[in-house]
Amino acid sequence: xxxxxxxxxxxxxxxxxxxxxxxxxxxxxxxxxxxxxxxxxxxxxxxxxxxxxxxxxxxxxxxxxxxxxxxxxxxxxxxxxxxxxxxxxxxxxxxxxxxxxxxxxxxxxxxxxxxxxxxxxxxxxxxxxxxxxxxxxxxxxxxxxxxxxxxxxxxxxxxxxxxxxxxxxxxxxxxxxxxxxxxxxxxxxxxxxxxxxxxxxxxxxxxxxxxxxxxxxxxxxxxxxxxxxxxxxxxxxxxxxxxxxxxxxxxxxxxxxxxxxxxxxxxxxxxxxxxxxxxxxxxxxxxxxxxxxxxxxxxxxxxxxxxxxxxxxxxxxxxxxxxxxxxxxxxxxxxxxxxxxxxxxxxxxxxxxxxxxxxxxxxxxxxxxxxxxxxxxxxxxxxxxxxxxxx
Numbered sequence: 001x002x003x004x005x006x007x008x009x010x011x012x013x014x015x016x017x018x019x020x021x022x023x024x025x026x027x028x029x030x031x032x033x034x035x036x037x038x039x040x041x042x043x044x045x046x047x048x049x050x051x052x053x054x055x056x057x058x059x060x061x062x063x064x065x066x067x068x069x070x071x072x073x074x075x076x077x078x079x080x081x082x083x084x085x086x087x088x089x090x091x092x093x094x095x096x097x098x099x100x101x102x103x104x105x106x107x108x109x110x111x112x113x114x115x116x117x118x119x120x121x122x123x124x125x126x127x128x129x130x131x132x133x134x135x136x137x138x139x140x141x142x143x144x145x146x147x148x149x150x151x152x153x154x155x156x157x158x159x160x161x162x163x164x165x166x167x168x169x170x171x172x173x174x175x176x177x178x179x180x181x182x183x184x185x186x187x188x189x190x191x192x193x194x195x196x197x198x199x200x201x202x203x204x205x206x207x208x209x210x211x212x213x214x215x216x217x218x219x220x221x222x223x224x225x226x227x228x229x230x231x232x233x234x235x236x237x238x239x240x241x242x243x244x245x246x247x248x249x250x251x252x253x254x255x256x257x258x259x260x261x262x263x264x265x266x267x268x269x270x271x272x273x274x275x276x277x278x279x280x281x282x283x284x285x286x287x288x289x290x291x292x293x294x295x296x297x298x299x300x301x302x303x304x305x306x307x308x309x310x311x312x313x314x315x316x317x318x319x320x321x322x323x324x325x326x327x328x329x330x331x332x333x334x335x336x337x338x339x340x341x342x343x344x345x346x347x348x349x350x351x352x353x354x355x356x357x358x359x360x361x362x363x364x365x366x367x368x369x370x371x372x373x374x375x376x377x378x379x380x381x382x383x384x385x386x387x388x389x390x391x
Contacts, residue, residue, distance in 0.1 A: 021062045029058035052111040057135055060103035064096060065143050072147035089144055097136040101128045200254055215253045222246040236374050237304055238270035244279040244302065251287055258297050265304040271374040272311050275346060281339055282315040282365050290319025311371045316364040
């Protein structure tokens with residue numbers, strides 16, 4: 001069984017360079033010398049040579065620190081093998097301490113030579129004084145602590161960056177999916193509906209050219225709105241109402257006096273944002289089921305109302321309604337199923353989508369979503385609301 005496990009997951013840790021290490025160890029050595037003067041020895045008669053001697057004990061770690069950093073990076077001190085890693089560093093501290101002590105001795109001798117002081121070489125070059133051993137051990141574990149802190153700080157920032165990147169990628173993916181879904185919704189304008197429109201236009205062109213011309217113009221308006229490039233997943237309610245009106249006008253020309261469509265939108269909601277292409281499938285579904293009986297006269301009511309900070313959209317018809325046991329099949333229909341799925345992805349947990357059979361006959365589809373405004377209109381709506389409340 002392996003005692004140590006090498007960890008290569010953090011290879012992008014950024015450690016201080018030579019200049020910064022020199023500055024850090026100079027400050028630490030100077031602080032230690034100042035403490036020694038204040039609390040132990042008192043004023044020195046040779047502060048220059050004494051400071052140089054103190055710094056000589058710290059400067060070897062300018063060279064040794066990168067090796068300690070690399071060792072801690074390859075064998076990071078973390079659970080669950082923290083004790084094994086600590087044992088490794090206890091063993092590694094011995095050669096580092098010995099090497100630091102000998103380099104410090106060499107630098108001290110060079111400092112004495114530079115100041116013209118006598119130099120005495122030790123008789124046993126391999127031995128280490130107890131005070132030197134304790135000092136170098138302290139410096140070693142300070143370096144290990146610094147390496148541990150820097151690695152964890154780097155890992156934390158890297159985790160934050162990856163989280164932010166994942167969140168951004170998720171947002172971009174969701175936006176792409178919404179746009180792709182919207183394009184699919186646009187392209188799925190009922191082929192049967194388009195075929196009937198063109199067939200009716202062809203039939204009316206000779207008998208009722210004015211009606212055929214109006215129907216063709218309405219169809220053009222509908223297609224321009226539905227298939228325009230660069231549309232967003234959300235659109236102002238006024239735009240969505242206009243698109244639905246164009247669709248309803250075509251259907252009214254088809255069914256003549258058998259179909260009436262009424263719009264009732266609360267004033268001030270023109271700039272409220274709604275999912276693009278959300279009403280047309282509901283109206284199409286109402287016409288399909290409400291007028292499926294030959295000779296039946298149908299009426300559809302489309303309403304938009306504000307309820308505090310939410311927007312309610314309803315599409316109601318006076319058709320035959322649906323059997324109570326067919327609600328699942330109805331919800332999974334192409335139009336209603338796609339609409340329900342879009343709402344769940346766009347307003348997860350913040351919306352309601354309900355279908356109910358009315359006692360007086362017919363069906364009502366109700367959508368409630370958060371009330372949000374088109375960019376640039378939010379402050380205006382707040383001012384209008386505040387003015388209304390003040391009255």
